[in-house]
Amino acid sequence: MVWRLLSFVGLQAAAAALAWALVAPGTRVWTALVAAIGAGYLWLLLDAVRGLRLLNWLRRGESTEVALGQGLWGEAADRMRRLLRARERQVVEGEGKLQDFLAALQASPNGVVLLDAQGRIEWFNQIAGAHFGFDVRRDLLQHFGNLVRDPEFAAYFSDRDFSRDVVMPGRDSTSAKPVRLSVQLHPYGEGRSLLLSRDITAVEQAEAMRRDFVANVSHEIRTPLTVLAGFVETLQALPLDEEERQRYLGLMAQQAQRMQSLVNDLLTLSRLEGSPLPSVHDWVSVPAVLRACETESVELSRLLWGRAQDIVFEPGPSCELAGSQPELYSAVFNLVGNAVRYTPADKSIHVRWQSLGNGACLLSVEDTGPGIAPEHVPRLTERFYRVDRSRSRDTGGTGLGLAIVKHVAQRHGAELRIDSAPGKGSVFSLVFPASRVRTMTAQTPVTV
Secondary structure: OHHHHHHHHHHHHHHHHHHHHHOOHHHHHHHHHHHHHHHHHHHHHHHHHHHHHHHHHHHHOOOOOOOOOOOHHHHHHHHHHHHHHHHHHHHHHHHHHHHHHHHHHHOOOOEEEEEOOOOEEEEEOHHHHHHHOOOHHHHOOOEHHHHOOOHHHHHHHHHOOOOOOEEEEOOOOOOOOOOEEEEEEEEEOOOEEEEEEEEOHHHHHHHHHHHHHHHHHHHHHHHHHHHHHHHHHHHHHOOOOHHHHHHHHHHHHHHHHHHHHHHHHHHHHHHHHHOOOOOOOOEEEHHHHHHHHHHHHHHHHHHHHOOOOEEEEEOOOOEEEEOOHHHHHHHHHHHHHHHHHHOOOOOEEEEEEEEOOOOOEEEEEEOOOOOOOOOOHHHOOOOOOOOOHHHHHHOOOOOOHHHHHHHHHHHOOOEEEEEEOOOOOEEEEEEEOHHHEEEOOOOOOOOO
16 A cells, blocks of 8 residues: 555656656746646556456456556455465365265265255265166256155155155066165255165065064964874873874874974074084085985885885985085985975985086986976975975975075085976986085095
């Protein structure tokens, strides 16, 4: 400010002095005064031009320098330039933080949708796009309720009670393969909302399986307990002869054995799910496992049918499998036991162990039973799933055998294959990878 005043006064003084020196003595005073006033106006004009240059520079929003020299306007330009550059840095930093934030939301395992105060989509991540079928070029600024026409969500949005979530079907949900989403809105800012979606299909399926499992276990145990209670009441209340008492006691023993088998299978499944994977350094003799299964299957056949069925074991190459002997024996015997239960007494069963030529080996159990319809095959390894419940119970099955086989196969890197057709019998196979198989040597023990 002092410099502006000095420059203004100095220019007027210089003009007055110049006029004083150039004109005649009689008019010097007035000429000097006019020159001083004119110099003052010239200074103001030049100062206004500099101010206009600064104003135009600000209007254009340019970040380049503007030459205004020294003085007030020059200093103002410098300060404004520094402020603009600081603001640009803040904008760049803010943009970077925003992109980092959006990248974090993009990496979220849940769907994220940002809605404005009217419920229009401002942004969404890829998971949300997959959940609701959104397209970033088509659906931005569209109303969420217009794109997701679900009655439950519409009621949830209109109620404005966002303290809970709402469960709705996903975009790709079908009756054969349902997809369930948990959706919840979280208000923020000035009327905006953050919508989170989570795929809970697996959670609901697990909960349904848990409920079915508890219900099935309760039913499977309650049935023999009811029979046992009835027999006990009969023995206590009625005077029976020895033959009748023995018959009732035999039926009671049968029901008790059924409950014991169920408990044993449940414990086996629990151990399989909770124990570490079997070691790849422990080797199990396949011939020994097959011999043990052959002995037990003949005894089971005599117990169920009163005679030994035609059960043929073809041991094939002498090999060892890496894994757990009890688990492998349980898997093989469950397959053979199922074949014994579902094959008529006068029909045959073939158990084969063979090499596939690429180092892998296959164990197959082929029966000549009634066969299985195609719609049942995918569900055979579910716990307690039975194609014919009455027949399975009559033969002492628990409905857990193939579930055990599936778990053992997974724990040993094997694949369970099921080939069956109604009226043509069934073939259940376990394919073991080459990494789990080795040829037995002469010194290898074959006891089980």
